[in-house]
Amino acid sequence: MLDIALIREKPDWVKEQIAKLYDEAALARIDKVLELDVERRAIRTKTETAQAARNSLNRSMGKLRGDKAMDDGEKAARAHAAACALQRQDFDAARALMDGSAPVKRDDSLQAGAAFDDLIAALRQIGDKIDDGFAKAKEIEIELEDNMLWIPNLPHHGVSVHESEESNKAHPPKGEFREFDFEPKPHWELGPALGIIDFERGVKLAGSRFFVLKGWGARLQRALISFFLDTARTKGFDEVYLPYLVYGDMLYGAAQFPKFQDTVYQLEGEDRFLVPTAEVAITNLHRDEILEEADLPLSYVAHTPCFRSEKASAGRDVRGIKRVHQFEKVEMYKFTTPETSYDELETMTGYAEDICAGLEIPFRRLEIVSGDLGFSASKKYDIEMWSPGCAEWLEVSSCSNTEAFQARRAMVRYYPAGSRKTQFVHTLNGSGLATPRVMIAIMENNQQADGSVLIPQVLRPYLGAEVISVS
RNA sequence: GGAGAGGUGGCCGAGUGGUUUAAGGCGAUGGUCUUGAAAACCAUUGUACGGUUUUCCGUACCGCAGGUUCGAAUCCUGUCCUCUCCGCCA
Numbered sequence: 001m002l003d004i005a006l007i008r009e010k011p012d013w014v015k016e017q018i019a020k021l022y023d024e025a026a027l028a029r030i031d032k033v034l035e036l037d038v039e040r041r042a043i044r045t046k047t048e049t050a051q052a053a054r055n056s057l058n059r060s061m062g063k064l065r066g067d068k069a070m071d072d073g074e075k076a077a078r079a080h081a082a083a084c085a086l087q088r089q090d091f092d093a094a095r096a097l098m099d100g101s102a103p104v105k106r107d108d109s110l111q112a113g114a115a116f117d118d119l120i121a122a123l124r125q126i127g128d129k130i131d132d133g134f135a136k137a138k139e140i141e142i143e144l145e146d147n148m149l150w151i152p153n154l155p156h157h158g159v160s161v162h163e164s165e166e167s168n169k170a171h172p173p174k175g176e177f178r179e180f181d182f183e184p185k186p187h188w189e190l191g192p193a194l195g196i197i198d199f200e201r202g203v204k205l206a207g208s209r210f211f212v213l214k215g216w217g218a219r220l221q222r223a224l225i226s227f228f229l230d231t232a233r234t235k236g237f238d239e240v241y242l243p244y245l246v247y248g249d250m251l252y253g254a255a256q257f258p259k260f261q262d263t264v265y266q267l268e269g270e271d272r273f274l275v276p277t278a279e280v281a282i283t284n285l286h287r288d289e290i291l292e293e294a295d296l297p298l299s300y301v302a303h304t305p306c307f308r309s310e311k312a313s314a315g316r317d318v319r320g321i322k323r324v325h326q327f328e329k330v331e332m333y334k335f336t337t338p339e340t341s342y343d344e345l346e347t348m349t350g351y352a353e354d355i356c357a358g359l360e361i362p363f364r365r366l367e368i369v370s371g372d373l374g375f376s377a378s379k380k381y382d383i384e385m386w387s388p389g390c391a392e393w394l395e396v397s398s399c400s401n402t403e404a405f406q407a408r409r410a411m412v413r414y415y416p417a418g419s420r421k422t423q424f425v426h427t428l429n430g431s432g433l434a435t436p437r438v439m440i441a442i443m444e445n446n447q448q449a450d451g452s453v454l455i456p457q458v459l460r461p462y463l464g465a466e467v468i469s470v471s
Numbered sequence: 472g473g474a475g476a477g478g479u480g481g482c483c484g485a486g487u488g489g490u491u492u493a494a495g496g497c498g499a500u501g502g503u504c505u506u507g508a509a510a511a512c513c514a515u516u517g518u519a520c521g522g523u524u525u526u527c528c529g530u531a532c533c534g535c536a537g538g539u540u541c542g543a544a545u546c547c548u549g550u551c552c553u554c555u556c557c558g559c560c561a
Contacts, residue, residue, distance in 0.1 A: 044521060048530045055491090055530090058542045062489025099491085116541095123541035247551095271551095290518085413518095422518080 001148050001255075001408045007033055017154040020161045020370040029147045036144040040137060047133030053091045054126050060098035061123065065116075067100065072112045077104045079115035086122035149258050153405040155370045156342070156379040162369035168382070169369070174353070175362035177386065182449050186389035187440045188320035191217065193451055194470055197321065208318070209310060209325045216468040220442070220455075221328060221435050223462035225303050228330035228355060232432055235351050237301035237332055242281040244304055245272045253410035254283040255376040255402070265307050274307035278331035279429045283406050286335065290422055291414040297336040297344060301432065303328065321436040322394065329434040334427065335412065338403070341426035342379070345401040348430045349381045352397040355433055359456045361441045362386040364393065376402045385437065389444035394437040399430030 007014050011034055018026050064070075064078060078097050081104050085094035096102035155161075160169065191197030196217025202210040213221055233239055248271045251257040251264065256276060265274040275281055282300050291298070306329050317323035332351065336344050349365065356363035368380040377400035384393035404424035407413070413422040446454040452469035460466055 041521065044530080048521070051531090052529055054541085059489070059491045061541065063491080064489095066490040068490090120541045125541095127541060411518095 001405060002151055002154065003404070003408065004033070004037060004144075004148065008037055014154065018151070020155050020159075021152055021373065022163045022371045023152060026151050029151050033144060033147050033151070036140055036147065040140045040144060043133060043137045043140065047130060047137060050126065050130050050133065054123070054130055057086075057091060057095055057098070057123060057126070060095045061119070063100070064098040070100070073106055073108055073110075074104065076110040076112040076115040077106050079112070079119045080107070080110050083115070083118040083122045086119070086126070146258075149252070152375045153255075153373070153378055153402060155373055156401070156403075159370050159373065159379055160367070161371075163371040165369070165372040167369045168372060169367040171365040171367070173362050173364040173386070174357060175360065177362050178388070178445060180388065184388040184444060184447060185451075186320065187387075187443045190389070190443045190447055190451065190453065191321075194453065194468055196220070196468065206325075209323065211321055211324060215471075216463075216465065217439075219463055220439060220459075220468070223459050224433075224435050224438055225328055225330060226462050227358075227459055228432055229301060229303055231355055231358070232301035232330065232332050232351065235299075237299040240282070240285070240300050240302045242275075242278060242302050242304055244275050244307075246275055246281055246284070247271055248273060250280055250284040250287075250410075253287060253406065254280040255406050255409055256280060259375055262311055263309055265309055275304055276308050277306050277329060277429075278302040278304040279333060282331065282333040282429075283412075283427060284410050286412045287410045289412060291335070291412070291425065293337060293414055293417040296414060296425065297334050297340065300333045301330060302333075303330045305329075306434075320390070320440065322390070322440060324436060327434060327436045330432050332430045332432045334429075335407075335425045336428065337414070337416070338423070338426050341401050341403065341428060345379060345381075345399060345428055348428055349383070349397075349399040352383050352399055352430055352432050356383060356385060356396070358458045359438065359442065361438075361445050361456075363396075374400075376400070376405045378403045378405070383433075385441040387437075387441050387444045389447070390440070394441060396433045396437045396441070397431040399428070401426065401428045403427075 002014070007030060011030065015027060015030055018030060064075060064082075067075070070078075078100070082094040082097040085091075085097060093102065097104055160167070187197070188199070192199065194216070196214055198212040198214055202212045205212070229239055245267065248257065251261075251273060256264065260276075264276050267273070281304070282302060285300070286298070306327055308325060310323060310325060313323060321327075332348055334341075334344050334348060353363065353365065363383055363385045366382040366384060368377070368382060373380055380398060380400040382395050383397035383399070385396050387394050403426050406427045407424040412425050412427070414425050415421070416423055442456065443453050446456070448454065448467075450469070452467050454467050455463055455465060
């Protein structure tokens with residue numbers, strides 16, 4: 001979520017930034033937000049002033065009722081006079097009459113009960129008005145909040161401005177492209193032939209876009225996960241094991257909701273969802289907490305399955321395991337100060353590249369342009385591995401700095417050193433890495449003419465094999 | 472899954488409808504005293520929003536959401552979580 005104060009103070013600048021995203025709907029929401037914000041503050045100020053008057057009158061009422069030193073005749077007189085003052089909207093006079101600080105003329109013809117009934121009726125009228133005010137304010141605030149939740153993050157000034165992913169800037173590839181003396185096969189042929197991927201049985205169990213890994217396939221995935229986790233751990237990330245189900249609020253906190261509501265699986269009749277990425281859980285680890293600057297940066301790494309319904313991608317990448325409903329991913333995540341977050345983004349992206357290099361698969365880094373940043377990133381790099389069988393670059397990692405966009409939603413703050421004024425942390429996420437596409441790249445890059453697959457050196461200790469061949 | 476008991480500030484804990492501050496303690500920070508420290512004493516103490524501007528003032532927050540009431544930490548309903556016991560279970 002953006003800072004409402006920023007939108008209020010620099011509306012034109014914010015709109016310029018949003019314009020870089022080529023998101024017309026978001027632009028319109030900024031105007032709506034500005035309008036609602038003015039309305040909201042006007043009604044709040046007015047209603048809160050009235051509430052202050054009522055609170056004070058009610059305290060005086062308590063005092064009048066409970067004053068044991070005052071006899072009933074005087075109480076009746078004061079109640080009556082205060083009710084009259086309230087009819088004239090003279091709150092100060094009413095308060096003074098009730099709390100005993102103003103003189104009152106006794107009138108013994110008054111019934112205490114009736115006088116108090118009048119006073120209560122007068123107070124109720126004030127209360128009704130306040131209730132209306134708060135109800136209206138709440139209505140406006142809900143609408144304001146809804147608009148804020150749909151506004152994407154602003155791009156970092158260093159991000160180049162283009163509309164679509166075709167303009168993403170690719171850095172020169174690293175690693176060696178292999179020259180094949182035969183036609184390289186796609187993984188959806190290699191996997192079943194080796195007996196390590198079983199598409200049919202995956203579909204039988206759970207439907208399309210589900211698959212089964214068997215034997216060396218299952219073990220290869222497990223080896224990759226261990227390798228990824230160990231690599232991140234040596235870079236200083238704390239390994240965490242997380243729930244694979246989270247509350248809806250966590251998805252709002254990580255800025256998945258409301259925009260991507262239909263990409264996640266929900267448990268029937270429950271406010272619980274299967275995580276689409278570990279990022280959702282880690283973002284909320286320190287939800288509603290105020291950290292100390294000395295604790296930052298906090299670096300976490302977690303392996304979780306990721307569940308994605310992929311409704312929006314129906315018909316795309318239907319062959320193989322490139323786009324599936326359930327896959328394994330190791331996620332790196334950092335909570336940092338605003339001053340260091342962009343340096344940390346470079347370092348973290350470097351770690352993702354190190355993993356690719358370690359696996360000896362050709363890869364490249366993409367600098368993502370403004371129009372392709374997605375909803376919550378201020379700046380983003382993708383890492384792609386080359387897959388000769390499908391003849392395409394496969395996205396195996398995505399590293400983003402969301403600045404305070406997620407932190408503001410999840411309320412993750414810190415005290416800067418020597419200060420007691422809270423600030424939002426910056427949060428960064430980066431895959432390191434996701435398994436299915438890495439397995440694709442390994443199979444397709446390392447396939448031999450006889451259909452066997454050589455295992456990268458770094459994985460051999462994890463897998464306990466140098467080659468996977470037809471058994 | 473069933474029954475019961477609970478949820479109050481950074482922590483412990485009092486508070487069962489009002490009589491202007493959520494008592495008290497611990498911790499933390501600052502100060503006095505001291506050669507220094509400890510002890511003692513004094514003071515301060517959260518978050519958000521709004522109005523002011525360098526100081527205040529107001530509103531909200533006692534798990535969360537509703538409700539009753541002139542007035543709710545306190546009463547009612549729902550919900551989440553924790554603990555105890557029972558059942559089931561890797």
